[in-house]
Amino acid sequence: MASLTCPLALQRYHQVLLAHGGGGRLMHQLIQEMFLATFQPEPAWQHDAASLTVQGDRLAFTTDSYVVTPLFFPGGDIGSLAVHGTVNDLAMAGAKPCYLSLSLILEEGLPIDTLWRVVQSIQAAAERAQVRIVTGDTKGVDRGKGDGLFINTSGIGILEHDTWIGPSAVQPGDQILVSGDVGRHGIAILSAREGLAFETAIESDSAPVADRVQALLSQVPIHCLRDLTRGGLASALNEIALAAEVSMDLASGQIPVQAEVQGACELLGLDPLYVANEGRFVAFVPASAADTALACLRQSHASAQVIGTVVKRGSAQVTLQSSTGSRRILDLLSGEQLPRIC
């Protein structure tokens, strides 16, 4: 869909007023002229709830609020992120994403134009991810009680298969694959926030991954999937190790990290394995399926790799082996490395 121009009726307010979330005429106008004009939902936008017909299919249902700062960053913005994040959460359950809800918390003083750009970005991302925004909500908070814009999206997806995908299906011997190079989203946010300029601009990897997951599902048995958001690769693997009660051995040299990201991390004192991503995931598959799975993942990203193996039950350690043979434990972070990256 071509990007629409913001109607004059909205532009004349310049900034969001509390009344835009107040249930009166201004909110009515905002809904009519921005959300309905952009999303063009079919059937008519429901005030209270959207009615979905699902014909006996199993569903997945997820929710995420987005508080990323700044609102716009290299490779994305809070709007596209709010679609990708929730769609990817559905994909990680093995579901085909179908419907999203959208709830906005607007701070008094947010420029209308900023909101407009974000809403356009939401719609573009929804079209790309082949999901529909079917119900919504807008709230306003006074100046100083928010941070411009927070977004919640919740999603419903359909599970078209009977495979149980989750940590409990992980087996010793499973190969661990990553769908592409890691660490870009967090570094893109940090560079935008701190005004850092690197030689090459580092763009967020923010993107929907459901298509790739559906392709993977059709080709190989998948034991577990997890997207690499807050806390990065290391946290995702630790969470799975804890839930599945298994240990994992990773080969440090196999983990794909862009040279620019590696350089920025060294400069900033960050470990790229803990830096957030928004379009990357890990897949756990039986060893016999690893080659097929890798070939499938590489159709999206040539940097996809087999990075390690599930080794045993009864402990939950994630170990990283360097090319020189030294080993270190990759632990869960106890604090917060980069706040508000999603």
Next chain:
Amino acid sequence: MASLTCPLALQRYHQVLLAHGGGGRLMHQLIQEMFLATFQPEPAWQHDAASLTVQGDRLAFTTDSYVVTPLFFPGGDIGSLAVHGTVNDLAMAGAKPCYLSLSLILEEGLPIDTLWRVVQSIQAAAERAQVRIVTGDTKGVDRGKGDGLFINTSGIGILEHDTWIGPSAVQPGDQILVSGDVGRHGIAILSAREGLAFETAIESDSAPVADRVQALLSQVPIHCLRDLTRGGLASALNEIALAAEVSMDLASGQIPVQAEVQGACELLGLDPLYVANEGRFVAFVPASAADTALACLRQSHASAQVIGTVVKRGSAQVTLQSSTGSRRILDLLSGEQLPRIC
């Protein structure tokens, strides 16, 4: 369920830290020891998405963020409100509420105890409303970039009937019923916020209404339902009038308002017809069904009333007739009467 005691492991932090939303150990602990301990979801809490089996039923799906201030008020709190509001939105579509998602935006510095109390209240309200919290999310924002706690709940409900309920089904001649006295929630919030003491404490009407709606649906044909939240009765009726392109005549003397609420409104210069409610709704039914519908509503609240009639197509005016015969137009508010009441 008995209210649990907050585990010491959580209490020792006193306040929410950014790390509680950071994907590391503290967040892991918060999820394990507060949310899982309280909600005890079955099957296991899903990291990415909950899988729901719905056996071919039609669904309703809705979302709402809650930014009410203060977090606790006479008759409720942000947690119970976040359940009632979303469950009631599902009920207004004629759906039986089933599943809720829960997403929290926590400001750094929010006392852990406050969060705990709210989470308990959420679970108690969910049990009362017979819905289950099946998936969740937690985000943190830095001090000064939020207001303690914002909540989003999204909901899925099942539509067990084929009746189309909505403004387009409204007909001239329809009777307009209100499910109980109006204006209490907004006045309860305002009195808590401003430290006003009235002779009698005015409690919010915040409550789930789905049971009453299901009872109504089983007894009479319903054309339209709408809960009376932001903007109150007047705004809800105006929205329906606009959407249905019908006019409505209301009898001022029939609209139930508690004497205390009326008094407080006079003192504060507010019109109770514009003040928010959280457990009240209007129902549009054929004139022949009005008596049955009223009897059904009065099983919950003796103050339920028939308050007016849909008079004609082609305009969208809501007119209020006083007991002395004078008429005034009840318009949509152009601004914000009471911000952050939900």
